[in-house]
Amino acid sequence: MREARTMGMNQPPHDAARESALREACERALEQARRGPLGANPRVGAALLSPTGELLATGFHRGARTPHAEADALLAARERGLDVHGATCIVTLEPCAHAGRTPSCARTLIDAGVAHVLYAVRDPHDIAANGGALLRDAGINARLWSDALPGSVGGDLTARATEMNRRWFQATRESRPFVTAKIAHTLDGYVAAVDGTNAWITGEDARVEGHALRSTVDAIAVGTGTALADDPALTARDAHGTLAQRQPRRVVIGERPLEPHSRLAKATHGPEHARPLLYRTRDIRAVFENLRAEHGVEHLLLEGGPRLISAALTLDLVDDLWIHEAPTLLGAGTPAVTGLGIGTLENRLDFDIVPESLHVSGSDLLFHAIPRARQQTPTKGE
Template sequence: MTQSQNSSTAPTGPRAAPPVASAPDRGPAGPDARILEAAMRRALDLAAQGPAHGPNPRVGCVLLDAAGRTVAEGFHRGAGTPHAEAAALAAARAGGVDPRGTTAVVTLEPCAHHGRTGPCADALIEAGVAAVHVAVEDPNPVATGGAGRLRAAGIPVATGLLAAAGEELLRPWLRAVRTGRPYVTLKLATSLDGRVAAADGTSRWITGAAARAHAHAVRAQVDAIAVGTGTVAVDDPALTARTVDGSLFEHQPLRVVVGHRTVPDGARLRGPGGPLLHLATHDLDAALRELGGREVRHLLVEGGPALATALLAADAVDELHAYVAPVLLGAGSPAVNDLGVTTIGEAARFTTHDVTRLGDDMLLVARRTDPAGARPGTAGRLGGHTEEEI
């Protein structure tokens, strides 16, 4: 249960200030609400330094002494490395600080399971921390339970401190864990009139160098990139994440092809880059569940129109990245095929999250707004498309 966020200890003295509305009840005496919020913001900044890709969440931890001073901090650097809490405790000890009696401010509920490392909840208990403040409760059924374990050991735990910021940081990971399928980002690179290729099929390059560099940086942050077999046949993509000078980023996402047609032996997808996974199916739900079972948390879909249309029609797109160039083609392939929309009220609508200028191009990032009662992760078959089109 989340502790009440409606009460706080009134500050005293010349530094008195109203309690911060977003801070939870801190329970026992300790750092005041302003200090806790500042510490959580720092923990979130630390967490953001961890890798966005991979099966594990990005987590940051700050340790405060009884006076509210930061004595150590840490963040999770990726699979197989110490978790944020363990890293902060190690940093404290390395600096000659006994963590006993400190307050741990953590972006995600400490885990309670044995993986490559021991449970973070146990590490905090053994260290003798006095209290723990958490932004987001862990929905992962494998790892959850840390707050309960801490409370059972007599350590107060308050959750919900800057929860919205914590949810934003962990957005793809949280959705994937909660639904059992990846967070799906659909990339579209189009002319002003919504074309992805000219009438003769040429498409390189509609957008400019800055937009393409940004798109490659996004590739380097996701777990997998997907295209349909039609795109493989027409464009022969490599689906690698490349730097501005053309070299490969250290992290290369899994390359996923959806559809029944085979990937040719000489395809660029079989060259340098991430592993190749061919999902010989037209069943989107099965494909997404398969990727979820492989711990793919964030899937970037780059086309073509048939796959994009099927995902949109199945309400399986969580986020749109629309790169729009100031180019008019007038004819050619559209970014999206018929969605079955016959009136404006049936339009697939998203909420604008951000708009960025990239050279002469614009990037619109829009996100789905889940209707009340919607079933998470709903997806269907690639209905209406022939094998030759996908």
């Protein structure tokens, strides 16, 4: 492989060796990105090449409050005692310019002394964007993959980087949180039996995973139907029932009032930061926007029930469906989703399973699924 200082910038587009090395590094960065979780932040991967073109290290973002992919790759290189000065950083999203939960990646790359930064997609997030400009102002050769790799090669790699975070980009554009909807259902698609009992459809291991996710999201929402039927606490707990250190904000959506002696109603008299937010409305899009704007909610977990999740699905507000499927049958009961307004097969809502997420937890099957791009967004709610 050519020397990295020329590899990133000045070589003519027909230099096959350079192109192949860059393409390989982009593939590695994409591979890393796929290891990250869905949630408040996009899935991002990075690869570092030495000035002579060897792969120094790779990294990825493990979710909110953890190092970004670029910092993760730099750390991995340093842990191996490798010099990153003059290196090329190849990353699937524009390095952020904003120092928030973690330091700005653009600043981290400048301080590390890298010479080139190639990123797949521009960051659409107002406060994070412009990392590319910050890098260029510091004299670093920062540009898009599509500028560095000609024609269909750059186009295809960029399309894959975009598709990987399509729903995160959509949520950001719509100024709302990334929404994960969790459904625990039987093999025949029910979330409760005919008499309303539903504790517990899935086993202990799946429930522990459910609580682990609760402790990472910013808020959990249920409809008044679930609040009234189940009297949930909506807290994040470990297998022994001990409260997790980090608790999500609790949210109830619907016009009916809570039962005055319910757990959630009692918590409205507690400390301000732990009080449930009660939205006496069915306008869930407005609720989601308000949660982000007023309460800083970047990742919202919808824990049911069927009518709330169905309304969110109908309005194309679910970015990630997290399925817990129990190997059991009920034959009748409360269906997992209802009233999507679909009358014919061709109007069905399709999803793509996230392959990396598919696993057996205890006796249950767990996986994430992302909605496929729709031709047009239905507007009819329930």
